[in-house]
Amino acid sequence: MKLHLTSIFAGSLALVGLAAPAGAETLYFSGACAKGERITIAAVGDLLFHKKLQAQAYRKGGSFKRFFTPVLKVLKGADLAFGNLEGPAAAGVGPGGRAVKDPGKRLGAVYGAPLKSLAFNYHPSVVSDLKQSGFDVLSTANNHSLDRGALGADRTVDTMRKARMPFTGSRKRKQMPQPWHVLTKAKGFTVAWLACTYSTNGIPDRKHQILHCYKQTDKILGEIKQLHQNPDVDAVFLTPHWGVENRHRPGERQKKLARAAIEAGATAVFGAHPHVLQPWEKVVAKDKREGLVVYSAGNFISNQRQTAERTGIMALVELVRPEGGKAQLAAAGYIPTWVQIDAKGHRVSFNNSSKGRTGEALARTLGLLPAGNRMAGKWPTAFPTKCSSSAYKRLAGPKPDRHWVRNIDSPKSGRSRRAKKANNWNRVLGKSNKRKRSRKRRTGASR
Ligand SMILES: [Zn+2]
Numbered sequence: 001m002k003l004h005l006t007s008i009f010a011g012s013l014a015l016v017g018l019a020a021p022a023g024a025e026t027l028y029f030s031g032a033c034a035k036g037e038r039i040t041i042a043a044v045g046d047l048l049f050h051k052k053l054q055a056q057a058y059r060k061g062g063s064f065k066r067f068f069t070p071v072l073k074v075l076k077g078a079d080l081a082f083g084n085l086e087g088p089a090a091a092g093v094g095p096g097g098r099a100v101k102d103p104g105k106r107l108g109a110v111y112g113a114p115l116k117s118l119a120f121n122y123h124p125s126v127v128s129d130l131k132q133s134g135f136d137v138l139s140t141a142n143n144h145s146l147d148r149g150a151l152g153a154d155r156t157v158d159t160m161r162k163a164r165m166p167f168t169g170s171r172k173r174k175q176m177p178q179p180w181h182v183l184t185k186a187k188g189f190t191v192a193w194l195a196c197t198y199s200t201n202g203i204p205d206r207k208h209q210i211l212h213c214y215k216q217t218d219k220i221l222g223e224i225k226q227l228h229q230n231p232d233v234d235a236v237f238l239t240p241h242w243g244v245e246n247r248h249r250p251g252e253r254q255k256k257l258a259r260a261a262i263e264a265g266a267t268a269v270f271g272a273h274p275h276v277l278q279p280w281e282k283v284v285a286k287d288k289r290e291g292l293v294v295y296s297a298g299n300f301i302s303n304q305r306q307t308a309e310r311t312g313i314m315a316l317v318e319l320v321r322p323e324g325g326k327a328q329l330a331a332a333g334y335i336p337t338w339v340q341i342d343a344k345g346h347r348v349s350f351n352n353s354s355k356g357r358t359g360e361a362l363a364r365t366l367g368l369l370p371a372g373n374r375m376a377g378k379w380p381t382a383f384p385t386k387c388s389s390s391a392y393k394r395l396a397g398p399k400p401d402r403h404w405v406r407n408i409d410s411p412k413s414g415r416s417r418r419a420k421k422a423n424n425w426n427r428v429l430g431k432s433n434k435r436k437r438s439r440k441r442r443t444g445a446s447r
Contacts, residue, residue, distance in 0.1 A: 025370055025372075026370045026371075026372030026373055026384060027280070027282050027292070027332055027370060027373055027384075028331070028384070028385060028386055029282075029290050029292075029328070029329040029330055029331055029332065030290060030328075031290075031319075031320045031322075031328040031329055031330040031331075032320075032330050032331055032385035032386065032387050033385065033386075033387040033389075034320050034322045034328075034330065035322060035323070036320045036321045036322040036323060036325070037187065037188065037189070037320070037321045038318055038319065038320050038321075038330060039079040039080070039186050039187050039189045039191075039318070039319050040077075040078045040079050040080075040316060040317070040318050040319075041078060041079065041080045041081075041082070041191070041237075041316070041317050041318075041319065042074060042075065042078035042080070042081040042082070042314050042315070042316050043081075043082040043083075043237075043239070043268075043270035043294065043297060043314070043315045043316075043317075044081070044082070044083045044297055044300040044312065044313075044314050044315070044337075045083075045084065045272035045296065045297035045298045045299055045300045045312050045313075046083075046084050046086045046142075046272045046273065046275070046298075046299050046300060046301075046302065047083050047084060047085050047086055047130070047300055047301055048086045048087075048299060048301065048302035048303075048304070049064065049086075049087070049113070049120075049122055049126065049301070049302075050113050050302060050303035050304075051107065051112055051113045051114075051303070052303045052346070053067065053301070053302075053303055053345075053346050054107055054111060054112060054113065054122065054123075055107050056345045056346065057105070057123070057125075057126070057129075058105040058106060058107055058111070058123065063125065063129050064122075064125065064126045064129035064130065064133075065129045065132055065133050066345065066347070067301050067345075067346055067347055067348060068133040068134070068301075068347075068348055069347060070340075070347055070348060070349040070350065071314070071337065071348050071349065071350060071377070072133060072134060073378065073379040074134075074314060074335060074377060074378075074379050074381070075133055075134030075135065075314075076133075076134035076379075077134075077379030077380065077381075078134070078316065079186035079187055079189075080136045080137065080184055080186050080191060081134050081135050081136050081137075082135070082136070082137050082138070082139070082193065082237070082239065082270065083130065083135050083138055083139070083300060084138070084139040084142055084195070084239065084241060084272050084273075085122075085126070085127070085130070085138045085139065085140060085142075085167075086120065086142050086144050087113070087120025087121060087122055087142075087144040087145075087147055088120065088121050088122070088144070088145070088147055088148045088152040088153065088155070088156045089121070089122045089123070089124050089126050089127050089155075089156050089159045089160075090121055090124075090148050090151070090152040090153075090154075090155035090156050090159065091124050091155055091158070091159065092110065092155075093110065093121060093148040093149070093151050093152045093155055094109055094110050094148075095109055095114070095117065095119060095148075096148075096149065097148045097149020097150060097151045097152050098149075098151075099151060104123075105123050105125065111123045118144075118147075119144075119147040119148065120144050120147050121147060121148050121152065124159040124162070124163075127159050127160060127162075127163040127165050128163045128165075130165070131163055131164075131165050135165070136166065136184055136186075137165075137166040137167065137168070137182060137184050137193050138160070138165060138166070138167045138168075139167070139168060139169045139193075139195035139239050139241065140153075140156055140157075140160070140167050140168070140169045140170040140195065141168070141169025141170055141195040141196050141197040141210050141211050141241055142169075142197050142241040142273065143197060143198070143199050143200060143201045143241065143273065144200075144201065145169070145170055145197060145200055145209075145210045146200040146201070146203040146205060146209075146210065147201070147203070149203070150173055150206065150207050150209060153170050153171075153172070153209045153210065154172045154173055154174075154209075156170065157170060157171060157172045157175075158172075166182045166183075166184050166193070167182060168180060168181055168182040168193045168194055168195040168211075168239070169194075169195030169196060169197065169210065169211050169239075169241075170209055170210050170211070171209055172209070173207045173209060176208070179223065180194055180195075180196075180211045180219075180220075180223060181193060181194040181223055181227060181236075183233070189234045189235070189319065189321065189327060190232055190233050190234050191233075191234060191235045191236075191237065191319075192227045192233050192235070192236045192237070193236075193237050193239060194211075194220065194223060194224065194227075194236065194237070194238050194239070195211065195238075195239045195240070195241070196211040196212060196213035196216070196220055196238070196239075196240050196241065197210060197211070197212060197213060197240070197241040197242070197273075198212075198213050198214060198240070198241060198242040198243075198253075198273070199212075200212075213240045213241070213242055213257060214253060214257070217257060217260070220238070220257075220261070221260055221261065221264045222264075224236050224238065224261055224264040224265050224266050225264045225265055227265065228264065228265020228266075229265070234319065234321060234326070234327035235267040235268075235319055235327050236265055236266045236267055237266065237267060237268050237269070237270060238258075238261045238266045238268075238269045238270075239269070239270045239271070239272075240254075240257065240258075240269065240271045241271070241272060241273045242254050242257070242271055242273055243271065243273050243274040243278060243295065243296055244274060245273070245274050245275055245276075246274060246275055246276055246306075246308070246309075247274055247276070247278070248274075248276055248277060248278055248279075248308075248368065249278065249279075250271075250278050250279070250295040250296070254271065254295055258271070258283065258293040258295070259283050259293075261291075262283040262285050262289070262291030262293065263283075263285045263286065265289075266291060267291060267292075267317075267319070267327070267328075267329060268291055268292040268293070268294070268317055268329070268332075269291070269292070269293040269294065270294050270297065270315060271293075271294060271295050271296050271297070272296050272297050272298070273296065274296045274298070275298065275299050275302070275304060275308075275309045276296065276298050276299075276308040276309060276311070277296060277297070277298040277308070277311060277312065277313065277364075277365060277368050277369070278294075278295035278296035278368070279295060279368045279369060280292060280293060280294045280295060280315070280332075280334075280369060281293050281295075289328070290328065290329050291329070292317060292329060292332050294313075294315045294334075297312055297313050297314075297315055298311055298312035298313065299311075299312050299339065300312050300314075300337065300348055301339060301346065301348050302339060303341075303346065304339075305341075307357060307360060307361050307364075308361075308364065309339075310338055310339040310341075310361065311336070311337070311338060311351070311361040311364065311365060312336075312337040312338075312339075312348075313334040313335060313336055313337060313365065313369070314334065314335045314337060315332070315333075315334050316332065316333045316334060316335065316375060316381070316383070317329060317331070317332045318330040318331040318332075318383050330383070330385070331383035331384060331385050332373060332383070333373045333374065333375035333381075333383050333384055334369055334373060334374060334375060335350055335374070335375050335376070335377045335381070336350065336351040336352075336361075336362050336365045336374065336377075337349065337350060337351060338350075338351040338353075338358050338361055350377030351365075352377065352395070352397070353398075354396075354397060354398040359398050360398075360401070362397055362398055363397075363398040363399060363400060363401040364401045366397060366398065366399075366400035366401070367400040367401040367402040371394070371395075371397065371400060372384055372394060374394075374395050374397070375392075375395075376393075376395060
């Protein structure tokens, strides 16, 4: 009976054009049991250091490292760790992108995030702190890239170079043309990273310093193709900043670009920006290559307070390079994370909770991503595979909250959970809810 219901449910979802319940199926990859060299890559979502977090980083004895202490083992344990630095790290650049005297590690007009304009700038120490916390490569392409103008983008590049931090997605005005990707090396593997953004918050990119996901799709796909064909490159990762804030469902534009990127030769796509989790999917290219698309890993660290905004994942993939062959995906998993906020400040922590607010957060994560791919927040950690040698053990946890799989509304929309559930069932049953939607649009309830 259970099986029967599931198939009806999946069928109805397909009929109304919804993604299959992502929470249900564990993802496996055909390279799992192949013999060969292996590396592990970790990708997290947005690194958003709002004012409250910067205050903790700048006070005496403080640093940006403090936010990552509980998850250091995995960040450092992975052969390569990626994150999106959401905002400039531009020395001495004030509001409006003007050069000013550098005040040092002090919260104010130069380093901060004024609420009115939400124009971020972080003290350059953020980059070396991220490096010391285990990050090996950062994205500088996001909607905040030009918060301090063209000079801010230039000086962010200077900061990255000074800290010897590989980065992708932005470039200096005076250093063009240059490729948008960056190459990183680990255990004899060469991995290429390419970041882009859907927008720069309306600030015009007059000097073409930022790579734009949708305006420059051809360029992106061309660069991926070239990298894939290069025998010295083992894997290519696209890390787009995209999607709609507070939506758990990827849009058509995201899906189209993700699938085209895998087709062009990307091994995986690690997305972020919506502040909340979105599901993942396995994409098989025409030449049978398998790719992984993580639509949004959510916020990794921020001062946003909604449960969904404090919930994130570390996405993990294992690559295998069989002798004489090209590297391929061996396995994928994720470790649920939670932004802990208390008297001691903010920290990213692993979430194994079945109770309370964190339990609810984990239940939602398990509603979006397969429970069978959840990995332990320790190092070394085992990947889920069907190989006999696998040390993977399925973790216990709360019952998956599948409500989130079908949630297309902002958690801030103010609509009751019951109304949302009813609406979701209407969708599953194929009933129209056009009237409800237009009413919502008129009242402007959804952002
Ligand atoms: Zn963003």
